[in-house]
Amino acid sequence: MGDTRPRAKVGVVGAGHLGAAIADALVLRETCRRLVLYDRTLAKVEGEGWDIADAVPHLREQEVSVTDDLAAMEGAAVIVLAAGPTMTAGQSRLELCGRNAPVVRSLMAGLDEAAPDAVVLLVTNPVDLLTRIARDCTRRPPGSVIGSGTVNDTARLKYALARRLGVDHRNVHAYMVGEHGDCSFCVWSSAHVGGVRLADFPLDPDVDFAAMKRELVDFTHARGREIHRRKGYTNYGAAAAAVSIVECVLRDERRILSVSAPAPPAYGLPQRAVLSLPCVVGAGGVERSLVLSLDDEETALLHEAYARLESAFQPGRAAA
Numbered sequence: 001m002g003d004t005r006p007r008a009k010v011g012v013v014g015a016g017h018l019g020a021a022i023a024d025a026l027v028l029r030e031t032c033r034r035l036v037l038y039d040r041t042l043a044k045v046e047g048e049g050w051d052i053a054d055a056v057p058h059l060r061e062q063e064v065s066v067t068d069d070l071a072a073m074e075g076a077a078v079i080v081l082a083a084g085p086t087m088t089a090g091q092s093r094l095e096l097c098g099r100n101a102p103v104v105r106s107l108m109a110g111l112d113e114a115a116p117d118a119v120v121l122l123v124t125n126p127v128d129l130l131t132r133i134a135r136d137c138t139r140r141p142p143g144s145v146i147g148s149g150t151v152n153d154t155a156r157l158k159y160a161l162a163r164r165l166g167v168d169h170r171n172v173h174a175y176m177v178g179e180h181g182d183c184s185f186c187v188w189s190s191a192h193v194g195g196v197r198l199a200d201f202p203l204d205p206d207v208d209f210a211a212m213k214r215e216l217v218d219f220t221h222a223r224g225r226e227i228h229r230r231k232g233y234t235n236y237g238a239a240a241a242a243v244s245i246v247e248c249v250l251r252d253e254r255r256i257l258s259v260s261a262p263a264p265p266a267y268g269l270p271q272r273a274v275l276s277l278p279c280v281v282g283a284g285g286v287e288r289s290l291v292l293s294l295d296d297e298e299t300a301l302l303h304e305a306y307a308r309l310e311s312a313f314q315p316g317r318a319a320a
Contacts, residue, residue, distance in 0.1 A: 011076040014083030015039035020048040021239035034063045042068040070110040084124040119285040122147045131260040132274035144285040147260025149276030150176040152241035178305030185301045252283040266291045
């Protein structure tokens with residue numbers, strides 16, 4: 001059987017804990033033929049990149065290169081932007097906006113020159129706000145700038161729910177949406193399992209349905225914080241989520257993922273709103289946005305998430 005991988009070039013900008021993990025996952029999953037890892041500190045990116053490249057002899061042939069020059073991203077089909085400071089102990093994602101906004105603006109300017117046709121996937125936090133900023137300052141088509149959103153949050157929730165229900169997680173369809181952070185929430189009203197509404201799914205008689213839902217959302221919110229408290233950062237799960245999005249673009253899979261993108265008008269939010277919501281992701285990035293049927297409580301939660309993001313956007317705008 002021949003090699004069916006896309007003959008694409010993928011770039012990763014930022015060789016920190018997350019960027020290096022994304023680059024490593026791309027290589028281990030044999031996602032593309034050519035990978036370029038960038039960092040402004042050459043010695044750092046050489047150390048990470050060479051270490052990752054040492055896995056190639058155990059895999060199918062692929063090219064891994066390192067650089068401190070954004071011009072090397074020329075010709076990339078997808079570029080993952082993972083650069084910028086990460087959270088410190090006790091800090092929220094939103095507090096990073098003022099520091100990371102100028103980083104994103106500068107990198108987007110460089111990427112517009114080097115690779116104007118690439119789909120850019122942001123994973124730097126706060127990802128929803130930075131996706132909005134990146135979209136505002138780029139010349140590329142709007143759909144080609146997306147954020148990783150709540151893809152990892154949704155995966156955590158679906159896997160935990162599947163274990164509670166005793167089913168394969170691929171049969172669970174539920175989304176964490178809103179802000180990638182403490183204002184994310186699950187759209188329980190439309191959740192279903194194998195075509196059966198979750199509210200109608202047979203549970204053990206002793207299961208408190210409302211309590212189970214609260215516990216699952218609390219678990220999803222706390223998971224990243226607890227990982228961060230123990231090791232100082234999160235990277236592996238987020239890297240897997242990012243690679244999943246990259247593969248959707250390269251293969252034009254048109255999967256529905258809860259990425260950071262403009263909210264459709266049907267949600268009643270301002271046109272500038274960028275939130276984590278289900279979208280069809282394919283070769284052009286966000287091919288189209290879907291509208292979930294929200295109940296009154298969920299609508300209020302979505303508007304609350306937007307209000308929180310909007311209040312945190314001011315430091316990012318001031319840093320321009």
